[in-house]
Amino acid sequence: MLKKVLICLLVTASFLVGQIKTVSCWTAPTMSLEEAKKLSKFSLVIADLDNMSNNLESLIELKRLNPSLRLVCYSNPMEIFDPSVSHRSRQNAWSQEIKSKYSDWMLNTKSGRKAVFFPGMRMLNMSSSCPLIDGQQYNEWMASLLVTKVLSVTDTTTGRRIWDGYFMDNCSPTISWVSNEDLIDIGPEDIPELIDKSWSEGNREFLSIIRQAMGDDFILIGNKGVTEYRDLLDGRMFEWFPNDYVGAKLDGGWWQSIANAAQTGPYTIFIVSPKDLDFGILSSQMLDNVYVGVGINSLRWYKQFDQDLGEHGEVIILKKFSKKCIMITPAEKSAEILEE
Numbered sequence: 001m002l003k004k005v006l007i008c009l010l011v012t013a014s015f016l017v018g019q020i021k022t023v024s025c026w027t028a029p030t031m032s033l034e035e036a037k038k039l040s041k042f043s044l045v046i047a048d049l050d051n052m053s054n055n056l057e058s059l060i061e062l063k064r065l066n067p068s069l070r071l072v073c074y075s076n077p078m079e080i081f082d083p084s085v086s087h088r089s090r091q092n093a094w095s096q097e098i099k100s101k102y103s104d105w106m107l108n109t110k111s112g113r114k115a116v117f118f119p120g121m122r123m124l125n126m127s128s129s130c131p132l133i134d135g136q137q138y139n140e141w142m143a144s145l146l147v148t149k150v151l152s153v154t155d156t157t158t159g160r161r162i163w164d165g166y167f168m169d170n171c172s173p174t175i176s177w178v179s180n181e182d183l184i185d186i187g188p189e190d191i192p193e194l195i196d197k198s199w200s201e202g203n204r205e206f207l208s209i210i211r212q213a214m215g216d217d218f219i220l221i222g223n224k225g226v227t228e229y230r231d232l233l234d235g236r237m238f239e240w241f242p243n244d245y246v247g248a249k250l251d252g253g254w255w256q257s258i259a260n261a262a263q264t265g266p267y268t269i270f271i272v273s274p275k276d277l278d279f280g281i282l283s284s285q286m287l288d289n290v291y292v293g294v295g296i297n298s299l300r301w302y303k304q305f306d307q308d309l310g311e312h313g314e315v316i317i318l319k320k321f322s323k324k325c326i327m328i329t330p331a332e333k334s335a336e337i338l339e340e
Contacts, residue, residue: 019308023269023293027074029087031058038299040065044291046072046167049150050088059162060155072165072219077142079121104131105138109182117178128201129187139202143209165219173200173228207232219267227263235267241280262287288312
């Protein structure tokens with residue numbers, strides 16, 4: 001009897017899953033027209049901002065091929081390339097301007113070493129303790145550049161904005177963990193708690209400038225599956241879901257990731273590895289606000305993306321014991337033991 005019930009539940013669960021919402025995170029600075037054609041199948045595309053300089057026609061083609069696609073601009077405001085890299089003319093120019101005019105915005109550690117998070121890049125002072133230069137802090141300067149030079153740009157043919165939103169990489173409310181043995185020198189703050197507080201305030205100001213300038217309909221997404229800045233963001237990316245650094249670590253952080261994702265807005269994203277695709281897709285369907293993608297810079301359309309399993313319904317949780325199995329339906333506050 002128990003075996004039959006379990007089979008029934010599993011079949012029922014499959015029809016509780018909604019149509020898959022897909023995303024491709026394209027951090028490469030170039031995109032060919034052929035690549036744009038493949039990317040146009042996705043519901044959401046996050047593309048590096050330098051694609052606008054290198055191949056604007058590809059971004060326009062994305063929206064022409066799929067008018068319902070949402071195109072979101074990617075950047076990493078916390079860092080600059082050091083040294084410069086190819087095919088990133090806009091970001092290289094900003095880096096050179098910072099080095100020549102605003103060098104006090106580049107971060108060091110308390111011992112005087114360059115502050116580095118990702119190799120080949122140099123960290124910048126996103127905090128509210130950042131020195132004022134020409135009457136502004138770095139977060140204000142960068143947010144204003146993004147708004148005026150990138151996010152507000154329109155397609156001259158249609159008059160519509162190129163970008164439907166903005167994705168902030170490294171959107172963490174804390175930063176002391178980057179170099180906790182040699183704290184980042186953001187200013188007078190000299191203990192992790194104060195460094196993190198100032199960093200969080202600076203991030204909030206950065207996002208607030210973009211939100212105010214671009215309006216409430218503009219999509220704002222942050223990387224890292226935490227719940228801070230929910231009043232400003234429309235979603236969070238859980239990179240390599242599930243994440244064991246966003247709270248409780250039970251089952252590799254799966255429960256905490258799901259709990260956070262339930263709160264992070266309609267453009268929440270699970271990025272998974274190819275080997276975890278089925279697990280990631282079906283986990284995403286525990287909620288109705290989650291997009292799922294495979295890796296970074298992927299063009300591949302997986303057959304699992306074509307599943308249409310109906311409307312979302314109630315979530316049923318099963319746990320097996322050595323003698324019995326329990327079934328819990330949280331929405332109904334009901335629980336029962338399934339007899340053999």
